[in-house]
Amino acid sequence: MSSSVDTQARGFLTSLSDTLWRKPGLLVFLLILPPALWLGIIYLGSLFALLAQSFFSIDEFTGIIQYELTFKTYAELFRPSNFDIIIRTVVMSAAVTIAAAIIGFPVAYYAARYARGKWKALFYLGVMMPLWSSYLVKVYSWKLILAKEGILNWLFETLHLGWLLNAYLSIPIIGGNSLSVSATGTFLVFLYVWLPFMILPVQAALERVPQSMLEASGDLGAHPAQTFRHVLLPLALPGVIAGSIFTFSLTLGDYIIPQIVGSSRRFIGQAVYAYQGTAGNIPLAAAFAVVPILLMAVYLWIAKRQGAFDAL
Amino acid sequence: MHSDRAPLGLKLAAAFGLAFMHLPILLIFVYAFTTEDKSYQWPPPGFTLKWFAVTWERPDVWEAMQLSLKVASISTVIALVLGTLCAAAVSRTRFFGREVISLLVILPIALPGIITGISLRSAFNLADIPFSFWTIVLGHATFCVVVVYNNAVARFRRVSGSLIEASMDLGANSFQTFRYIILPNISTALLAGGMLAFALSFDEVIVTTFTAGQQQTLPIWMLEELVRPRERPVTNVVAMVVVLVTFLPILGAYYLTRGTDTVAGQGK
Numbered sequence: 001m002s003s004s005v006d007t008q009a010r011g012f013l014t015s016l017s018d019t020l021w022r023k024p025g026l027l028v029f030l031l032i033l034p035p036a037l038w039l040g041i042i043y044l045g046s047l048f049a050l051l052a053q054s055f056f057s058i059d060e061f062t063g064i065i066q067y068e069l070t071f072k073t074y075a076e077l078f079r080p081s082n083f084d085i086i087i088r089t090v091v092m093s094a095a096v097t098i099a100a101a102i103i104g105f106p107v108a109y110y111a112a113r114y115a116r117g118k119w120k121a122l123f124y125l126g127v128m129m130p131l132w133s134s135y136l137v138k139v140y141s142w143k144l145i146l147a148k149e150g151i152l153n154w155l156f157e158t159l160h161l162g163w164l165l166n167a168y169l170s171i172p173i174i175g176g177n178s179l180s181v182s183a184t185g186t187f188l189v190f191l192y193v194w195l196p197f198m199i200l201p202v203q204a205a206l207e208r209v210p211q212s213m214l215e216a217s218g219d220l221g222a223h224p225a226q227t228f229r230h231v232l233l234p235l236a237l238p239g240v241i242a243g244s245i246f247t248f249s250l251t252l253g254d255y256i257i258p259q260i261v262g263s264s265r266r267f268i269g270q271a272v273y274a275y276q277g278t279a280g281n282i283p284l285a286a287a288f289a290v291v292p293i294l295l296m297a298v299y300l301w302i303a304k305r306q307g308a309f310d311a312l
Numbered sequence: 313m314h315s316d317r318a319p320l321g322l323k324l325a326a327a328f329g330l331a332f333m334h335l336p337i338l339l340i341f342v343y344a345f346t347t348e349d350k351s352y353q354w355p356p357p358g359f360t361l362k363w364f365a366v367t368w369e370r371p372d373v374w375e376a377m378q379l380s381l382k383v384a385s386i387s388t389v390i391a392l393v394l395g396t397l398c399a400a401a402v403s404r405t406r407f408f409g410r411e412v413i414s415l416l417v418i419l420p421i422a423l424p425g426i427i428t429g430i431s432l433r434s435a436f437n438l439a440d441i442p443f444s445f446w447t448i449v450l451g452h453a454t455f456c457v458v459v460v461y462n463n464a465v466a467r468f469r470r471v472s473g474s475l476i477e478a479s480m481d482l483g484a485n486s487f488q489t490f491r492y493i494i495l496p497n498i499s500t501a502l503l504a505g506g507m508l509a510f511a512l513s514f515d516e517v518i519v520t521t522f523t524a525g526q527q528q529t530l531p532i533w534m535l536e537e538l539v540r541p542r543e544r545p546v547t548n549v550v551a552m553v554v555v556l557v558t559f560l561p562i563l564g565a566y567y568l569t570r571g572t573d574t575v576a577g578q579g580k
Contacts, residue, residue, distance in 0.1 A: 017486035024405060027486075031401035032413060035394040035457065039416050043454050046431035049438055103332065106325030114318040123330075125566065130333040132508075132562045134515045136534045137551045141336035143538065144343055147352040151339065154354045195333060253424015256518065260538050269426045276430055286434070289427050296423065 054286035065283060073283040077291070082271070086291055089268040092183075093251040096190045097198075097244045103191070104198040104243065105236075111199075112206035127203075131196035139260055142189045146180040146261060153179075176263050186262035193257065194250050198243035205239025206232075241303050248299060252292040268292060337555060344552040349545045363545040373550060376533040383445070383529060384513040387452035391509045392502060394453070395460025403468035420455040428455060429522030436523070443525030451523040452516060456509035463505035463569065464498060471497045504568040507561035515558060530554065 020027040057072040058065055076082060111123035130138070145152050156165045169175040169182060176182030209232060217227040255269025266274070268288055275285035318326075344363065346356035367373055395417075402414055420428050432451050441447065471494060479489040517531035524532060530550070537547045 013487055014485045020486055021480065028401045028405050031397045031404075035398040035417070036413065038394055039420075039454065039457070042432075042435075042450060043420055043428070044416070046435035047427075049435045050427070050431040053434055103329050106322055107329035110318060110322055110326035114322075125563075126330050126333070128562060128566065129559065130337065132511055133337060133558055134531070134551075134554045136515075136517055136531050136538065137340060137554050138336065140534070140538060140547070140551050141340050144339055144352045144354075145336060149351045149353045151354040192332065192336060195329075199329075249422065249424055253426045254518075255426055256535065269424070272426055272430060276433070282434060285430060289430055292424050293427065 050286050050289060053282050054290055056283045058281050058283055063280065073287045076284055077287055082288075085266050085268060085271050085288075088265060089252060090295070092187065092190065092267065093248045095187060096194060096251045097247045099187075099191050100195050100198040100247045101202075101240050101244065104195055105202060105240070108199045108203035108206055108239075112203045127196050127199050131200070135193065136256075138193050139189055139257055142185070142192060142261055143180060146178070146185050146188070148178045148180070150180075180261055181263055183263055183265070186258050189257050189261045190251050190254070194247045197246035197250065198240075201242035201246075202236060202239040205236050205242070209235045238306060241306050245296075245299065245303055249292070249296050252295060340548065340551050340555060343548045344545075346545070346548070349543070352544070363549050366543075367546050367549040370546060372528070372533065373530075373546070376528045376530045379445070379527055380514055380530040383448050383452055384510045386449050387456050387513045388506050388509045390449070390453035391456035391460045392506050395457045395505065395509075396464050396498075396502060398457065399461050399464035399468050403465050417458050417461050421458050425455075425516075425518035426522075429519040432519070433522040443523065445527060447523045447525070448520055448527065448529065451519045452513040455516075455519065456513055459508045459512060460502070460505035463501045463508070467498045467501035500568045504565040507565045507568075511558050511561045515554075 020030075053065075054073055055069050055071070056065055056067055057070045077086070107123070107127070111120065111127070115123045144150055147153075153162075153165070156162050165179075168184075169178070174183050174187075176185075179185045179188075213231060213235075214227055217231045218224070222230070253269050255267065255273045258267045258270060268291060272285045272288045275281045275288065279285075342356065343352070345359040345361070346353075347358035347360045347362075348356055398413065398417055402410055428451070432447075432454075436443065436447055475493055475497075476489055479493045480486075484492065515531060517529075517535055520529055520532055521535070528536070534547065534550065534554075537543075537550075541547065
């Protein structure tokens with residue numbers, strides 16, 4: 001009795017699997033359905049809900065959201081105080097991206113060209129560990145470093161260079177009362193937290209450059225610096241652009257770092273957070289959130305034309 | 313002229329880059345033992361183990377830790393199922409909308425976290441869903457799918473189709489083939505992807521601030537302490553523990569996928 005139930009069950013499974021084998025389209029459909037539903041409903045649904053809200057506006061007197069289609073909220077973005085926030089964020093993102101490329105390139109270059117065996121693994125983990133360690137702990141460590149009584153000030157004092165630091169801090173815009181409340185501090189933390197995201201794609205791009213190409217350049221009489229400038233750099237550029245997608249996008253949307261280390265001047269992320277939270281102005285928050293999406297869309301379009309996606 | 317030895321300048325620059333990435337984290341380990349409890353004084357006036365005992369006694373730290381572990385476990389399981397299904401479909405065949413699907417998977421992590429967060433929050437508000445443990449899981453699972461997917465898709469490409477056909481020729485049905493042929497071949501990639509998803513969820517703060525109600529995950533607890541410090545030494549100790557806890561899955565994922573063409577974790 002039990003054996004017949006068993007064969008029946010097996011018979012059903014076999015015929016089901018036969019059907020799936022004969023109709024691969026059905027199999028793919030069944031495989032893709034759960035993830036597509038999850039991402040489509042939860043993620044895309046939410047994203048569209050957000051975008052829709054940016055076309056509503058808020059009544060300035062009552063503070064009630066008016067559900068009528070309007071571009072009024074987008075016009076608010078161009079008010080000087082709001083537009084400053086956008087400019088400041090874009091400048092910061094660009095600065096972080098450039099600095100990450102400059103500091104990250106030698107690490108990636110050494111790891112791709114010279115590190116072998118054990119050193120290769122060490123370099124790899126040396127980039128992966130900071131990439132994956134806790135974001136908040138990384139930010140916290142910089143709060144310790146940049147504090148007035150912290151290690152960086154101590155270092156400057158011990159080297160009798162305190163005057164240099166004070167002179168630097170007295171520069172407007174990038175300076176401030178101490179490093180932990182200055183734009184420079186914010187910049188350093190951004191750079192630190194996103195640097196590994198630059199190194200990995202650059203390293204991947206450099207590893208694909210064949211050694212023989214560099215040797216050919218040398219054989220044809222190029223100085224190592226010329227080889228670097230005219231052969232290696234153009235071939236590594238897609239990797240740099242791929243890395244810059246990460247550093248740029250991540251800086252654009254972050255609101256925690258400038259909140260913990262930085263001056264009172266706000267960034268896009270902070271504006272979004274403040275408008276949706278205490279201010280309750282969801283339409284303006286949504287409109288602010290559209291800015292990084294648009295900027296990234298343009299950036300990705302340029303990156304794609306430069307062939308950056310092959311280096312990802 | 314192009315020898316196998318790196319120029320000194322390059323060595324120094326590479327060493328500087330690595331030092332810049334590692335010294336700040338090491339500093340956390342020193343501060344966890346400091347006797348100073350009012351400021352971030354350097355050099356530390358003395359060293360003590362006292363704060364480990366104090367942290368051990370704190371119920372709020374334990375609750376936050378438990379919630380984080382629970383959220384990360386459930387999100388990882390959901391991400392494993394969805395990511396594997398997606399990878400299986402995308403790697404097997406070319407079908408209409410294939411590019412759209414792979415873009416859809418990557419989008420939650422490609423767009424800034426604040427956008428994912430605020431979208432989910434406004435959707436929950438519109439749908440009148442109260443914030444709970446499950447709203448946190450919903451957000452976390454969504455962006456964890458991509459890490460599992462990345463690992464699984466790379467491995468699926470290397471599972472040869474002839475193995476699967478041989479299994480079918482020998483009379484196994486699709487389910488048996490999956491159980492005895494495909495699963496053993498992809499298991500280490502899934503384990504690695506799962507570990508990375510766990511680490512990602514355990515550490516996530518930006519999306520969580522939007523999708524959590526009153527509950528505090530460990531990162532939310534830390535953020536609270538960073539913005540309004542109450543007991544700094546306890547924060548130091550928790551920070552050190554978090555570093556150690558996230559190290560293990562990363563090392564594990566690295567050793568599991570070593571030697572394959574794509575190593576886990578490259579696209580966080």
